Amino acid sequence: MERVCLLVVTGVALLVSATAGSAQPVKTGKQQEALWLHRVIPLPKQIAIPAHVTLPAAEVGLRLRSGAGDAERQAAAELKALFDAQTGAALSGDGFQIHIGVADAQGRMGAAVVPEVRQLVGLPNSEQAYVIVPVGERKLILAGLDERGVYYAARTLQDLLQGAFADGRVTIPLATVVDWPDMAERGEWGGSAAGDIEWMAARKLNLVELHAGMKVNAEGRGVATIDQGKITAGRLRALKVVPIIMHLDYLHGTGLYERYPGVVGVGNAARTGAGGDPVALCFSQPKSTEMLADWMRSLAAYEGVTDIMVWLSEYHGRCECEACDAALQQGVTQHALEVQAVGKALDILREDYPRLNARVLLTQGTYPDNDKVLAATPDNVQVSYYCGGGRERSTY
Ligand SMILES: [Zn+2]
Missing domain, CATH: 3.30.379.10 (Chitobiase/beta-hexosaminidase domain 2-like)
Known part of the structure; x- marks a missing residue:
């Protein structure tokens, strides 16, 4: 002053x-x-x-x-x-x-x-x-x-x-x-955010998270797409556009389950019966992490992408295979396995994209076990708090 x-x-x-x-x-x-x-x-x-x-x-x-x-x-x-x-x-x-x-x-x-x-x-x-x-x-x-x-x-x-x-x-x-701003990041996902990048940047908002399109291609590799124009429009205006990889229990439309049925979670607990029939993946299967890395690699290749958001499973389904059950006995939950997989995928990409950052979204599915998820989160993965239907609950 x-x-x-x-x-x-x-x-x-x-x-x-x-x-x-x-x-x-x-x-x-x-x-x-x-x-x-x-x-x-x-x-x-x-x-x-x-x-x-x-x-x-x-x-x-x-x-x-x-x-x-x-x-x-x-x-x-x-x-x-x-x-x-x-x-x-x-x-x-x-x-x-x-x-x-x-x-x-x-x-x-x-x-x-x-x-x-x-x-x-x-x-x-x-x-x-x-x-x-x-x-x-x-x-x-x-x-x-x-x-x-x-x-x-x-x-x-x-x-x-x-x-x-x-x-x-x-x-x-x-x-x-x-x-200077008090908060490093100020923005939103969903709603009209994708169409409001210039409007938001004019008010010094600086983050839009945008859903990526995700597929498994004919060669069996994960391919993800995002609107390059949105990323560039943001980058020019000091606004970061972060691609979102959809909730890991809602990957039906990607072709993943048909191409690699082994990654689909085992047992009744893998399906919660929630709307849209979410199904937990088995992250004890290396292929699950490989596919995640493939999608992240696709997105990292876009000019201006610095961060990738992965939405953890929205619900509490979990794989009941022997390896996942054994992990759970050690306190490593389904969502903890997922966040560890994000860290492993980032490690796979480290040589090609050394400055790439990853972040995960907590969910109502993680809420009861957020402490375990946070404990399992690798140092190189950031966390955004969210809980659909319970956003006011922030005890962490
Ligand atoms: Zn499993």
Whole structure:
């Protein structure tokens, strides 16, 4: 907070010293600042708008750091589209510069140095953190330690520029912003999420989990598909699209049971009689893990896939073969075998996809034994809590 106050004083001093140019900075009144802040969703952690400047939109230019990545270019493209839509200006002027890009931990952004970036180091989720810094009255720097932060900086400026255009002129807030999210991931699966990627990203939501299509092909290998366009649309906007491998007891449509009947769980307990006739797989059979690895390999091959979600069995069915029964005697439940299989599948893919991450979804089926499932979860597998019909129960 001390830093924000210092910068406010600096901004006011600039009002006095400004002498050049046709459009002078104007001090921002409290009401006007409040109006501006209402436009930014979510509200940045630290933001002050001590002054603003109004000038012809055609005089505004945008400079992107050299070597900018896809998300930085997307950030620039969105700002350009905003100016174009509002005024037809191409962001190629030289009267006011918006300079955006990734800076290193020392604040170096190409030849420029942005000391304010150094305070982002060590912040929670610092890869998504960013600063907006006015430099004099003719420049605004948008910078982060990672492209994701840069994208969010540009989103914040876009929000601030809502309603800022009139008669070919734009009012630019000389805003000082330091922002970072409290939660690393913010998003959803299902519903309209797949169609809302751009809308969600504009509000700094950053996760959509999307069902993959899964089959067993003519050669007996598992093949999974996902919409590459959705993954790319998310990646450009700092939003991670995570493919979902469906509940492991609902793989009827894949052809798995017909091709490899040996993986179908043994005994009456494998079928719970729930809707859709879920059937537990036998994860004592190596083929079950191999097929899981096949599907994960297919999905990992898509550009931009960094994580794969596996939904554990939705119900409490379990295989009663000798090996699975023996495991249960050791406290290793059906769902624990499943989560171990996810870890093994990740290990199988490690050489080809060393940075691939896996996560599992808990279910109402795992709920009574979540402690055992968590105990069995390998270190390289993340866990999302969910319990259909009992989501309010979170005793873990
Ligand atoms: Zn079994």
